[in-house]
Amino acid sequence: MSSPDLPAMALPDTSNSDRQAVRLSFDNTYAKLPERFYARVNPTPVAAPRLVKLNLELARSLKLDPHALASEQGVQILAGNRIAEGSEPLALAYAGHQFGYFVPQLGDGRANLLGELMGPDGVRYDIQLKGSGPTPFSRRGDGRAALGPVLREYIVSEAMAALGVPTTRALAAVTTGERVFRETVLPGAVLTRVATSHLRVGTFQYFAAQGDTEATRSLADYAIARHYPQAAARKRPYRALLDGVITRQAHLVAQWMLFGFIHGVMNTDNTSISGETIDYGPCAFMEAYEPDKVFSSIDHQGRYAYSNQPRAALWNLTRLAETLLPILESEEGSESTAITSANEALAAFDLMFAAARAAGLRRKLGLFTELEGDAALVEDLMQRMATNGADFTLTFRRLCDAVAGPQGDEEVRSQFADGGAYDSWAAQWRRRLGKEPVSAEARATAMRLANPAYIPRNHVVEEALDAAVERRDFQPFEDLLKILSHPYEERPGLERYVTPASPEECVRQTFCGT
Ligand code: AMP
Ligand code: MG
Numbered sequence: 213m214s215s216p217d218l219p220a221m222a223l224p225d226t227s228n229s230d231r232q233a234v235r236l237s238f239d240n241t242y243a244k245l246p247e248r249f250y251a252r253v254n255p256t257p258v259a260a261p262r263l264v265k266l267n268l269e270l271a272r273s274l275k276l277d278p279h280a281l282a283s284e285q286g287v288q289i290l291a292g293n294r295i296a297e298g299s300e301p302l303a304l305a306y307a308g309h310q311f312g313y314f315v316p317q318l319g320d321g322r323a324n325l326l327g328e329l330m331g332p333d334g335v336r337y338d339i340q341l342k343g344s345g346p347t348p349f350s351r352r353g354d355g356r357a358a359l360g361p362v363l364r365e366y367i368v369s370e371a372m373a374a375l376g377v378p379t380t381r382a383l384a385a386v387t388t389g390e391r392v393f394r395e396t397v398l399p400g401a402v403l404t405r406v407a408t409s410h411l412r413v414g415t416f417q418y419f420a421a422q423g424d425t426e427a428t429r430s431l432a433d434y435a436i437a438r439h440y441p442q443a444a445a446r447k448r449p450y451r452a453l454l455d456g457v458i459t460r461q462a463h464l465v466a467q468w469m470l471f472g473f474i475h476g477v478m479n480t481d482n483t484s485i486s487g488e489t490i491d492y493g494p495c496a497f498m499e500a501y502e503p504d505k506v507f508s509s510i511d512h513q514g515r516y517a518y519s520n521q522p523r524a525a526l527w528n529l530t531r532l533a534e535t536l537l538p539i540l541e542s543e544e545g546s547e548s549t550a551i552t553s554a555n556e557a558l559a560a561f562d563l564m565f566a567a568a569r570a571a572g573l574r575r576k577l578g579l580f581t582e583l584e585g586d587a588a589l590v591e592d593l594m595q596r597m598a599t600n601g602a603d604f605t606l607t608f609r610r611l612c613d614a615v616a617g618p619q620g621d622e623e624v625r626s627q628f629a630d631g632g633a634y635d636s637w638a639a640q641w642r643r644r645l646g647k648e649p650v651s652a653e654a655r656a657t658a659m660r661l662a663n664p665a666y667i668p669r670n671h672v673v674e675e676a677l678d679a680a681v682e683r684r685d686f687q688p689f690e691d692l693l694k695i696l697s698h699p700y701e702e703r704p705g706l707e708r709y710v711t712p713a714s715p716e717e718c719v720r721q722t723f724c725g726t
Contacts, residue, residue: 233280233285234277234280234281234283234285234286234289234296235277235280235297236276236289236296236297236298236299236326236327236329236339237298237329237330238296238297238298238299238300238326238327238328238329238339239298239327239328239329239330239336240298240300240327240328241328241336241434241438242302242304242325242328242338242409242434243300243302243327245430245431245434246427246430248305248424248427249304249305249427249431250302250303250304250305250325251302251303251305251319251347251348251349252300252301252302253301253302253303253324253347253348254292254295254301254324255291255292255293255295255301255324255341255344255345255402256292256344256345256346256355257291257292257293258291258292258293258345258388258389258390258400258402259388259389259390260387260388260389260390261287261288261290261291261293261386261387261388261389261402262287262386262387262389263282263286263287263290263384263385263386264385264386264387264401264680264686265363265366265382265384265385265686265689265690265693266278266281266282266383266384267370267381267382267383267384269697270381270382270383270406271383273331273332273333274329274331274332274337274383274406275331275332276329281384287386289326290341290383290384290386290402290404291344291386291388291402292324292341292344292345292402295326296326296327298327299326299327300327301324301325301326301327302320302324302325303319303320303321303323303324303325303347303348303349304319304320304323304325304410304415305317305319305349305415305418306318306319306320306412306414306415306417306418306481307414307415307417307418307421307480307481308412308413308414308417308479308480308481308482309414309417309479309480309481309528309531310479310481311479311510311511311513311515312515314417314421316418316421316422317349317418318349318414318481319347319348319349319418320347320349320410321346321347321349321350321351321353321355322342322343322344322345322346322347322350322353322354322355322356322357323340323341323342323343323344323347323405324340324341324344324345324347325338325339325340325410326339326340326341327339335408336408336409336438337406337407337408338405338406338407338408338409338410339383339404339405339406340404340405340406340407340410341402341403341404341405342357342362342365342402342403342404342405343355343356343357343358343362343388343400343401343402343403344402354392354393356388356390356392356400357392357400357401357402357403358392358394358398358399358400358401358681359385359387359398359399359400359401359680359681360398360677360680360681361493361724362385362401362402362403363385363401363676363677363680363689364492364673364677365382365403365405365492366382366385366403366689366693367668367673367676367689367692367693367696368492368495368668368673369381369382369405369489369492370382370693370696370697371667371668371696371699372473372489374696374697374698374699375471375664375667375699376467377464377467377468377471377473377489378460378464378467378486378487378488378489379488379489379490380405380406380407380484380488380489380490381405381406381407382403382404382405382406383404383405383406384403384404385401385402385403385404386401386402386404387399387400387401388400388401388402398681399681407484407486407488407490408438408439408486408488409435409438409439409484409485409486410484410490411431411434411435411438411439411484411485411486412480412481412482412483412484412485412490413480413481413483413485413528413529413531413532413535414479414480414481414482414483415431415485416428416431416432416485416532416535416536417480417531417532417535419431419535420534420535420538425538425539428535428536428538428539429539432449432450432453432536432539435453435485436449436452436453438486439456439485439486439487440452440453440456440457443455443456447543448540448543448544448553449543450536450539450540450542450543451540451543451544451553451557453536454532454533454536454540454554454557455557455560457485457487457529457532458529458557458558458560458561458564459487459560459564460486460487461483461487461525461528461529461561462522462525462560462561462564462565462568463487463564463565463568464487464488464489464525465521465522465525465565466522466565466568466569466572467568467572468489468521469518469521469522469569469572470569470572470573470576470662471497471605471664471667472497472498472499472501472518472604472605472667473495473496473497474495474496474497474498474505474506474507474508474516474517474518474521475489475495475516475521476493476494476495476496476507476508476511476516476722477491477493477494477495477508477510477511477516477724478515478516478521478524478525478528479528480528480531480532483525483528483529483532485532493508493724494507494508494509494510494511494722494723494724495507495722496670496719496722497604497605497667497668497669497670498518498604499603499604499605499669499670499712499713499718500601500602500603500604500712501594501597501598501601501602501603501604501607502518502598503517503518503519503594503598504517504518504519504520505517505518506518507670507719507720507721507722508721508722508723508724509721509722509723509724510723510724522561522562522565525561525565526558526561526562529558529561530558533554533555533557533558534554536554537550537551537554538550540553540554570582570586570587570590572662573590574586574590575658575659575662576608576611576659576662576663577589577590577593577611577641577659578611578612578615578645578650578655578656578658578659579644579645579648580648580650580655580658581648583644583647585644586644589640589641589644592637592640593637593641596628596633596634596637597627597628599629599633600627600628600629600630600633600634601628601629602627602628602634603627603712605663605664605665605667606627606710606711606712607624607627608659608662608663609660609663609664609665609702609710610623610624610627611624611659611663612656612659612660612663613656614638615645615652615655615656615659616652616653616656617652618638621634621635621638624638660700660702661700663700664699664700665699665700665701665702665709665710666695666696666698666699666702666706666709666710667696667699668692668696669709669712669713670713670718670719670722671713671717671718671719672692672708672709673692674719675688676688676689676691676692677689692709695709
């Protein structure tokens with residue numbers, strides 16, 4: 213399989229940089245946890261690594277030298293062919309409920325944590341290779357990833373970051389020069405993923421299912437130190453940990469809902485303890501607003517449908533709470549008080565989620581204060597959008613123009629099968645806006661920061677992936693990334709990226725692609 217020609221703009225000039233050593237100042241804490249937390253395993257070298265994308269901005273923000281990363285030595289590291297100094301590659305152990313069924317051992321079947329770096333922001337980051345070869349957790353998998361899904365995760369995770377949603381990031385993508393065998397033969401690739409950690413609800417389940425309370429406690433202490441340090445000083449640190457994860461997940465899923473994002477595989481092994489979006493498989497942003505929308509080809513029952521996401525998150529958090537019961541008991545005094553405490557923590561989810569969603573929706577509609585009737589106004593709009601097939605993202609974006617006055621109405625109206633459904637709602641909206649002494653301009657500016665013009669629309673993503681996979685043309689991928697890096701700034705000439713898919717372009721299903 214030949215390697216692609218590189219687009220000149222994608223990478224820094226490395227003509228003089230081969231002697232530049234890659235310096236990754238790894239400071240590994242997970243590798244110091246007991247041996248049963250992971251398997252020590254190196255990535256499996258690949259035939260002909262080639263860098264197709266390096267995230268210059270992210271590299272710099274981690275104080276990594278992009279030139280060194282793009283050098284021959286750097287690419288060898290990003291492909292797993294060379295182990296950087298200080299790296300202690302690990303495949304992490306975890307379990308998980310997949311579509312409701314418990315699997316006691318999943319683990320990193322095709323990923324290696326290379327090590328941890330302290331960012332200049334004082335945050336510790338995992339640097340992980342995904343698609344880097346088999347591990348003791350691979351089960352029947354080949355340990356590899358195909359180029360399409362790697363670029364898809366690259367695009368969507370970077371788009372989420374630019375939107376301001378907590379997420380893992382993409383540092384680099386390399387092609388391997390090897391083929392992977394799925395339904396068809398595909399080019400292989402490795403993604404370098406950056407996360408504030410790879411702790412999952414499934415990591416806790418792995419130990420809890422074995423009755424290993426000592427490991428559960430060590431893991432909880434580790435999670436507190438890394439993600440919820442303020443919990444350590446509390447009277448009940450493990451309860452504070454549970455509260456912290458619940459709070460972050462409630463806010464995370466609220467943000468997904470506000471952008472029309474559907475994760476697609478909200479299994480407990482894909483639910484991060486840090487509250488970041490993780491594992492971009494068959495995820496998608498919906499176009500026409502449909503509350504029960506499902507894209508994933510494997511989600512037959514609609515378990516992870518758009519509107520089910522808060523419920524799925526709470527279900528996953530309930531599984532987390534169960535794993536913590538033995539250590540909650542140690543701080544609560546008895547099993548029954550531990551259960552009461554866990555239930556109390558879980559009961560806060562719905563309220564936090566609803567408050568975060570409502571506040572976000574008020575921002576989307578340009579409301580600066582909270583008045584009685586706001587919730588009804590919002591739900592009324594959503595209802596009308598659903599009945600009229602209005603595009604989720606574009607409707608809200610065009611409302612930013614309509615806020616100045618009825619001259620902006622036509623563009624919103626055209627999203628509704630029956631324009632009158634918008635008109636009668638808009639009249640109520642304007643009456644509500646009139647209750648706040650805010651200029652139309654200030655309102656429009658605020659709204660444009662809550663309502664993106666650009667999201668990774670499925671047909672545009674597919675187009676970019678097809679060009680890369682079928683023709684080794686990475687230009688559409690580059691163009692799309694650039695546009696998505698400034699999602700709130702609408703620019704002339706990019707109308708194609710704002711507009712929903714035509715019926716022929718429309719993507720109806722997404723695939724895991726693992
Ligand atoms: P995911 O659906 O990506 O969240 O993965 C679920 C589990 O399957 C994890 O344990 C992965 O490591 C494992 N897995 C997915 N794809 C592969 C593969 N190609 N080879 C080995 N393990 C895999
Ligand atoms: Mg996963």
